[in-house]
Amino acid sequence: QVQLQESGPGLVKPSQTLSLTCTVTSGSISSANYYWNWIRQPAGKGPEWIGRIYTSGSTNYNPSLKSRVTMSLDTSKNQFSLKLSSVTAADTAVYYCARGWTGLRSDCFDYWGQGTLVTVSS
């Protein structure tokens, strides 16, 4: 069974860059039909999709965050990463990575990491 695990600092100072990595095990990050997502969820609120990266390396970001987001892929380590620049307290949230799967007339996130809390505070 595919497993995803987020890692990175739990505390980031305002104006700095948040950096997280998602490690995928029991499955190749280069597999066809899949893409790799970052989602965040502030306390007490619904999830917000941040963006995705395909195995080709092409990306697709939420326009609300696009100017501050960079995603990358490291196939040798079976990992993908998120960088979010110029963070503020509004970026405090639990950050999840998830696998996206494209099927016939459907597209869904079938495996998720456990999530990691990132707090923006000085």
Place this chain on the structure above:
Amino acid sequence: DIQMTQSPSSLSASVGDRVTIACRASQTIHSYLNWYQQKPLKAPKLLIYGASSLQIGVPSRFSGSGSGTDFTLTINSLQPEDFATYYCQQTYTSPFTFGGGTKVEFK
């Protein structure tokens, strides 16, 4: 962005009840609608994809229906482990968006 509106935002139910949660999209999303279950301090779990397809391993008491803009998640015979928050999500067009959630609480 496509707005996803869920109703109700919360409901109280008892074990054995039939529960229905609605989700409406601000424009057509065809069948690109997924349902997730989330328990406290856990990641969302995929229940239904493509509006009506049951994810492997999910109990058959969960079902989804709808297409276009109006969708429904039904839980037949609610079980104790079903008390959770449920989210719909559209993946028809980027940015992918989630509904505000429906919290199913014990009556």
